Amino acid sequence: NAGVTQTPKFRVLKTGQSMTLLCAQDMNHEYMYWYRQDPGMGLRLIHYSVGEGTTAKGEVPDGYNVSRLKKQNFLLGLESAAPSQTSVYFCASSQPLYGSGGYTFGSGTRLTVV
Amino acid sequence: AQSVTQPDIHITVSEGASLELRCNYSYGATPYLFWYVQSPGQGLQLLLKYFSGDTLVQGIKGFEAEFKRSQSSFNLRKPSVHWSDAAEYFCAVGLIQGAQKLVFGQGTRLTINP
Numbered sequence: 001n002a003g004v005t006q007t008p009k010f011r012v013l014k015t016g017q018s019m020t021l022l023c024a025q026d027m028n029h030e031y032m033y034w035y036r037q038d039p040g041m042g043l044r045l046i047h048y049s050v051g052e053g054t055t056a057k058g059e060v061p062d063g064y065n066v067s068r069l070k071k072q073n074f075l076l077g078l079e080s081a082a083p084s085q086t087s088v089y090f091c092a093s094s095q096p097l098y099g100s101g102g103y104t105f106g107s108g109t110r111l112t113v114v
Numbered sequence: 115a116q117s118v119t120q121p122d123i124h125i126t127v128s129e130g131a132s133l134e135l136r137c138n139y140s141y142g143a144t145p146y147l148f149w150y151v152q153s154p155g156q157g158l159q160l161l162l163k164y165f166s167g168d169t170l171v172q173g174i175k176g177f178e179a180e181f182k183r184s185q186s187s188f189n190l191r192k193p194s195v196h197w198s199d200a201a202e203y204f205c206a207v208g209l210i211q212g213a214q215k216l217v218f219g220q221g222t223r224l225t226i227n228p
Contacts, residue, residue, distance in 0.1 A: 042120075045217075090158070102160050
């Protein structure tokens with residue numbers, strides 16, 4: 001049971017570079033989310049999707065874009081990375097109304113922007 | 115706006131002692147409530163959840179939480195902690211009106227003294 005898989009696990013970027021984080025889930029969940037985790041701030045929602053082909057902004061969307069072309073995949077893009085985007089990024093998925101178990105989380109991507 | 119407050123950033127308890135982690139929320143309706151645990155370098159794992167019904171809910175690893183509507187609280191408890199409980203704990207509110215998404219508290223880091 002893979003659950004939610006995030007790729008890559010670690011990455012170092014230079015300021016101004018771009019990259020895409022991939023999230024894949026094999027549970028046929030409708031909803032998918034991208035959060036960032038920073039010390040003392042908990043998890044903050046970047047973008048989310050309630051179904052294939054849909055996306056919506058969360059609490060901290062600036063500097064990020066997302067796409068959900070396939071139900072099982074949710075991509076997070078950084079067009080021009082900034083040091084403020086140094087963080088740990090978590091992807092999660094769920095069924096509507098949180099199903100029976102809330103979110104299922106990936107193991108995270110640690111991104112450093114220098 | 116919806117918010118979740120975990121008043122204690124860091125708590126230290128001795129192994130075998132009881133534990134209570136506090137969580138207060140602000141939300142216009144009865145929310146879905148969750149506690150997650152994060153071990154170092156890992157993703158988040160669901161400990162327990164409250165959707166409706168009995169206000170005392172049991173979770174994994176011997177944890178329980180009590181929903182108190184009058185106090186807008188959902189505190190996590192464990193009668194006797196083990197060294198393996200050292201981790202960061204997050205309380206979250208699941209919004210059910212409009213966009214369905216989790217709003218997280220800032221987290222409480224738990225240290226266990228031998």
